[in-house]
Amino acid sequence: MNDIAGVVPMSKQIPIAEGLFTWPAEKPALLGSRCKSCGIAAFPVAESCMACSGQDIAVEALPTRGTLWTWTVQQFMPKPPYHSNETAETFRPYGVGYLELPGGVRVEGRLTENDPEKLHIGMEMDVIFDTWRVEENGDEVISFFFQPVANSGQEA
Amino acid sequence: MDVAIVGIGIHPFGRTPARSGLQQGAYAARLALKDAGVEWRDIQFAYGGSASAGNADALGNELGLTGIPFINVANGCATGGSSLMAAYNAIKSGEHDLGLVAGFDKHDRGAFNADPLALGLGQWYGEVGLMMTTQFFAMKIQKYMHDYGISADTLARVAEKAFINGSLNPNAWRREPVSAEQVASSMMVNDPLTKFMFCSPAEGGVALVLCRADKAKNYCASPVYLKSAVLKSRRFGSFEVFAPSQALQQVDGPTVDASKAAFEMAGVGPGDIDLSQLQDTESGAEIMHMAENGFCEHGEQEHLIATGATRIGGSMPINTDGGCLANGEPIGASGLRQVYENVLQLRGDAGEHQVPGEPRLGYTHVYGAPGISAVTILQR
Ligand SMILES: [Zn+2]
Numbered sequence: 001m002n003d004i005a006g007v008v009p010m011s012k013q014i015p016i017a018e019g020l021f022t023w024p025a026e027k028p029a030l031l032g033s034r035c036k037s038c039g040i041a042a043f044p045v046a047e048s049c050m051a052c053s054g055q056d057i058a059v060e061a062l063p064t065r066g067t068l069w070t071w072t073v074q075q076f077m078p079k080p081p082y083h084s085n086e087t088a089e090t091f092r093p094y095g096v097g098y099l100e101l102p103g104g105v106r107v108e109g110r111l112t113e114n115d116p117e118k119l120h121i122g123m124e125m126d127v128i129f130d131t132w133r134v135e136e137n138g139d140e141v142i143s144f145f146f147q148p149v150a151n152s153g154q155e156a
Numbered sequence: 157m158d159v160a161i162v163g164i165g166i167h168p169f170g171r172t173p174a175r176s177g178l179q180q181g182a183y184a185a186r187l188a189l190k191d192a193g194v195e196w197r198d199i200q201f202a203y204g205g206s207a208s209a210g211n212a213d214a215l216g217n218e219l220g221l222t223g224i225p226f227i228n229v230a231n232g233c234a235t236g237g238s239s240l241m242a243a244y245n246a247i248k249s250g251e252h253d254l255g256l257v258a259g260f261d262k263h264d265r266g267a268f269n270a271d272p273l274a275l276g277l278g279q280w281y282g283e284v285g286l287m288m289t290t291q292f293f294a295m296k297i298q299k300y301m302h303d304y305g306i307s308a309d310t311l312a313r314v315a316e317k318a319f320i321n322g323s324l325n326p327n328a329w330r331r332e333p334v335s336a337e338q339v340a341s342s343m344m345v346n347d348p349l350t351k352f353m354f355c356s357p358a359e360g361g362v363a364l365v366l367c368r369a370d371k372a373k374n375y376c377a378s379p380v381y382l383k384s385a386v387l388k389s390r391r392f393g394s395f396e397v398f399a400p401s402q403a404l405q406q407v408d409g410p411t412v413d414a415s416k417a418a419f420e421m422a423g424v425g426p427g428d429i430d431l432s433q434l435q436d437t438e439s440g441a442e443i444m445h446m447a448e449n450g451f452c453e454h455g456e457q458e459h460l461i462a463t464g465a466t467r468i469g470g471s472m473p474i475n476t477d478g479g480c481l482a483n484g485e486p487i488g489a490s491g492l493r494q495v496y497e498n499v500l501q502l503r504g505d506a507g508e509h510q511v512p513g514e515p516r517l518g519y520t521h522v523y524g525a526p527g528i529s530a531v532t533i534l535q536r
Binding site: 016017020032040042043044050051069070071072073074075076078080081082083084094096097098100104105106107108109110116121132143 | 271272278279280282283284285286287288291294295296298299302343344345346347348349392393399400401402403404
């Protein structure tokens with residue numbers, strides 16, 4: 001396969017932003033920063049701490065499973081800077097939520113589920129990485145999404 | 157030195173194709189000057205702002221170039237509140253005796269476009285569809301409803317009340333009542349908020365003339381005194397708009413901080429307030445801001461709103477001019493509209509939307525991205 005890569009141009013998978021998550025990686029994860037002075041974590045990686053103004057920061061991989069803290073469904077297509085492969089005709093409403101990652105932070109992201117009946121506060125979700133859009137040259141832009149854990153549908 | 161408001165002017169909110177935003181600001185400024193019985197050349201300083209309709213100091217081209225310090229203010233939805241606070245401090249410090257505050261705007265239709273880079277965020281945040289203020293408000297009220305037992309009916313009643321009040325206010329944009337059923341069944345925008353639960357970008361202008369309290373009676377038979385004007389920004393840990401992440405441990409937001417400081421400065425408490433204008437860019441915001449400003453406990457809104465407490469004749473009238481929901485949100489003018497409305501009410505000049513019982517203390521509150529709040533307390 002690698003040998004014929006030069007014949008047919010191969011599409012690449014590129015992360016939507018450098019340093020947002022580990023990529024490529026066998027088990028990709030969001031990257032956060034943790035302040036060495038006060039222990040507060042942030043996403044995305046920040047060079048200084050918003051809690052204590054400290055500048056001694058360590059980068060760490062954030063947990064890949066958490067609980068949904070709150071959510072909504074975006075029912076209409078946003079204007080730019082929104083940048084997807086969708087058109088007004090193909091746009092599908094999408095879920096948005098904050099996922100509480102244990103010991104870390106609450107991270108905002110798109111949900112793979114857009115049915116309000118299937119979303120509720122407290123449900124477990126995994127952080128997954130998938131193609132967000134395909135560029136004209138065929139490159140796949142990878143972003144992160146929150147996906148309900150199978151069978152975690154019932155709120156306690 | 158205490159500070160008084162001795163002149164108020166407004167250009168009707170909504171859509172006015174024949175006038176630019178700046179012209180709407182000038183219209184309001186001329187009315188405010190006339191109301192105070194002063195000329196533009198008497199004004200010693202001015203603060204003003206507009207988000208989409210040019211620099212406020214271009215008002216000089218309309219009103220006359222007099223050489224005064226005119227400072228442009230840009231602070232999102234809290235632009236008017238910030239201008240007012242700055243003018244308040246300029247008089248309180250003794251630096252000036254008489255000044256003007258103006259705000260105007262003219263926005264395109266549809267939701268506001270926000271630029272991630274301007275707010276210190278990565279471009280990716282906007283590309284994947286997270287750069288939407290409406291999502292934040294929806295997620296905040298979603299969590300709030302879950303935690304404090306607020307129902308979707310209550311969201312609809314807030315909008316219904318706003319449109320009733322708007323129908324009584326000749327300067328409002330939306331002047332037709334809309335029933336709670338119509339509000340609830342309108343198109344879902346960001347669950348749980350429907351189309352009629354959101355305000356829209358709009359146009360309008362407001363201006364105020366401020367002076368030293370000891371000279372107020374020279375200009376105005378019924379001056380209204382600015383007992384406090386406070387602006388706060390977010391502290392670490394508060395849940396705010398345009399936040400890719402937030403801390404696990406939450407602290408009070410800037411509204412709570414500004415409210416507490418304003419009450420302390422004025423030497424009064426929430427129970428003393430006769431009417432308030434609370435930022436209602438959507439229905440949920442008004443509900444949450446009731447508690448954040450100290451007017452009730454979290455969760456009490458469900459009962460208060462169901463029993464009509466927040467209506468004009470109720471025990472705590474809120475957004476008596478129809479608020480952002482019925483007036484739309486011309487960003488530069490919106491916060492000053494609240495102050496205009498309270499002055500009108502405290503003078504007893506609000507006509508059909510007048511709060512009964514000769515109100516004495518009025519409260520205003522605005523909230524803006526990415527986490528700022530401005531509060532004023534006015535006293536007759
Ligand atoms: Zn720190």
